[in-house]
Amino acid sequence: MAALAPDTGRAFVVGVTGPPGAGKSTTVTALVRALRARGERVGVLAVDPTSPFTGGALLGDRVRMQEHALDDEVLIRSMATRGHLGGLAVAAPQALRVFDAAGCATVVVETVGVGQSEVDVAAAADAAVVLLAPGMGDGVQAAKAGILEIGDLFVVNKADRDGAQPLVRELRSMVGLADRPPGAWKPPVLTTVASEGTGVPELLDALDRFRVAQAASGDQARRRLQRSRREVEGLALATLAGRLRREGSAALDDLAAAVRDGGTDPYAAAAALLARTDLR
Amino acid sequence: MAALAPDTGRAFVVGVTGPPGAGKSTTVTALVRALRARGERVGVLAVDPTSPFTGGALLGDRVRMQEHALDDEVLIRSMATRGHLGGLAVAAPQALRVFDAAGCATVVVETVGVGQSEVDVAAAADAAVVLLAPGMGDGVQAAKAGILEIGDLFVVNKADRDGAQPLVRELRSMVGLADRPPGAWKPPVLTTVASEGTGVPELLDALDRFRVAQAASGDQARRRLQRSRREVEGLALATLAGRLRREGSAALDDLAAAVRDGGTDPYAAAAALLARTDLR
Numbered sequence: 001m002a003a004l005a006p007d008t009g010r011a012f013v014v015g016v017t018g019p020p021g022a023g024k025s026t027t028v029t030a031l032v033r034a035l036r037a038r039g040e041r042v043g044v045l046a047v048d049p050t051s052p053f054t055g056g057a058l059l060g061d062r063v064r065m066q067e068h069a070l071d072d073e074v075l076i077r078s079m080a081t082r083g084h085l086g087g088l089a090v091a092a093p094q095a096l097r098v099f100d101a102a103g104c105a106t107v108v109v110e111t112v113g114v115g116q117s118e119v120d121v122a123a124a125a126d127a128a129v130v131l132l133a134p135g136m137g138d139g140v141q142a143a144k145a146g147i148l149e150i151g152d153l154f155v156v157n158k159a160d161r162d163g164a165q166p167l168v169r170e171l172r173s174m175v176g177l178a179d180r181p182p183g184a185w186k187p188p189v190l191t192t193v194a195s196e197g198t199g200v201p202e203l204l205d206a207l208d209r210f211r212v213a214q215a216a217s218g219d220q221a222r223r224r225l226q227r228s229r230r231e232v233e234g235l236a237l238a239t240l241a242g243r244l245r246r247e248g249s250a251a252l253d254d255l256a257a258a259v260r261d262g263g264t265d266p267y268a269a270a271a272a273l274l275a276r277t278d279l280r
Numbered sequence: 281m282a283a284l285a286p287d288t289g290r291a292f293v294v295g296v297t298g299p300p301g302a303g304k305s306t307t308v309t310a311l312v313r314a315l316r317a318r319g320e321r322v323g324v325l326a327v328d329p330t331s332p333f334t335g336g337a338l339l340g341d342r343v344r345m346q347e348h349a350l351d352d353e354v355l356i357r358s359m360a361t362r363g364h365l366g367g368l369a370v371a372a373p374q375a376l377r378v379f380d381a382a383g384c385a386t387v388v389v390e391t392v393g394v395g396q397s398e399v400d401v402a403a404a405a406d407a408a409v410v411l412l413a414p415g416m417g418d419g420v421q422a423a424k425a426g427i428l429e430i431g432d433l434f435v436v437n438k439a440d441r442d443g444a445q446p447l448v449r450e451l452r453s454m455v456g457l458a459d460r461p462p463g464a465w466k467p468p469v470l471t472t473v474a475s476e477g478t479g480v481p482e483l484l485d486a487l488d489r490f491r492v493a494q495a496a497s498g499d500q501a502r503r504r505l506q507r508s509r510r511e512v513e514g515l516a517l518a519t520l521a522g523r524l525r526r527e528g529s530a531a532l533d534d535l536a537a538a539v540r541d542g543g544t545d546p547y548a549a550a551a552a553l554l555a556r557t558d559l560r
Binding site for chain 2: 004005021097221227228229237245257259261262268269271273274
């Protein structure tokens with residue numbers, strides 16, 4: 001990472017998130033195709049929900065992005081949502097940094113956007129694309145998914161299906177209701193049929209416009225500073241967590257049993273755990 | 281919490297998780313109705329995805345469980361997935377402990393089961409119920425949701441709809457494929473139409489059988505020990521995180537800017553951050 005540092009900061013990171021079934025993989029594949037047509041090197045980071053038992057990502061590199069699997073200028077990496085030191089908030093930026101230093105002009109991060117950490121990763125991108133599709137439940141369900149407020153661009157995929165236009169209208173109405181300062185970016189609501197490539201050039205154009213606007217306003221630099229803050233803080237915390245685990249492991253068994261059996265409360269147990277280490 | 285500790289350890293905690301649209305709220309409402317018919321006091325903890333901007337839960341106590349809202353013997357609490365000291369893994373057990381000490385024989389935890397932390401909370405219950413419904417995408421989508429491996433009981437809700445029986449067969453086949461020791465609990469696959477109460481008594485019976493089996497085998501005690509371990513460790517880490525934030529805040533701004541601009545790498549920055557505090 002020290003060696004890579006001077007070569008970072010050039011890639012534009014696009015987060016694509018949305019509920020399962022919205023067509024994220026298809027849209028990312030189409031987006032990568034459009035970026036490759038410009039001759040750019042592209043990185044793809046796919047964040048999968050983790051199997052709680054195996055600790056591995058449920059879908060691997062191999063089953064996704066088959067169209068681009070043999071293209072040397074498309075770098076693809078899958079990452080599970082757990083099992084990383086410091087969690088996804090730390091692991092994802094490290095992977096992005098490698099893509100960045102490897103010369104990817106654009107890196108697309110694909111996450112399943114219902115869990116909070118996945119939403120955080122998408123929101124930490126330079127541009128957050130929220131992908132929805134008609135027929136996935138009503139507006140309350142969309143709000144439940146917690147992804148409406150983070151979008152810099154909204155895309156209604158599968159726009160040839162029934163219900164696409166009402167969903168577009170609903171999203172435009174919600175975007176229109178939000179308070180924003182004069183001159184601030186107003187998230188557009190685009191439509192695509194990603195499986196046919198329809199609407200993808202327009203999505204790319206909108207991303208370009210957003211990039212230029214963000215760089216000019218200083219918002220990109222501010223957002224990247226926040227991302228770096230979280231990353232550094234996350235790594236420092238991961239270091240502390242490792243020490244706590246090593247130094248406190250023996251004490252933790254007794255303390256946890258006492259909590260389970262009602263002999264003490266968890267706050268007192270946590271204080272006792274810290275008292276057994278040099279971290280207190 | 282110290283005062284509550286002696287009165288805890290009696291409640292049976294049932295986690296209900298599944299993708300958005302599976303009918304979790306309806307099923308939990310029906311389950312509570314059945315538990316109330318036994319005369320038991322019941323607790324309900326509903327975990328909502330958080331709005332990244334407001335920090336609040338997107339659905340509150342008020343819009344859910346209207347049927348039970350006026351029943352003094354049903355205690356309901358909504359909780360957002362972020363904004364809690366130490367995260368959901370710490371906050372949820374504290375809420376459960378209050379329900380437990382308040383004399384709830386059963387506490388139902390409802391989470392949207394796509395994000396990892398939500399899955400973790402459901403998996404940490406005494407019994408994890410995974411709720412699915414037909415028409416929500418194929419098996420790969422279900423696997424993507426990362427919830428199939430955690431289920432102690434599977435429920436196909438909306439079982440009167442097309443596609444319910446194929447989903448039941450697919451789940452039974454997946455459950456049958458799993459390796460488990462002789463005599464171990466084999467997760468049943470049940471069907472419900474929660475909106476009409478159909479299948480809910482059978483779900484309650486299965487939960488009772490599971491509870492007895494888990495208590496007899498010692499698995500319940502082992503699982504609760506793990507839950508307490510995570511909780512104590514999480515609280516200790518939250519304490520350290522608070523100290524890092526207070527003591528390292530000024531240094532973090534400079535270090536994050538250096539990382540963003542390629543002047544240093546995040547690992548070196550994290551080490552420098554710890555060096556500025558007493559936590560190193």
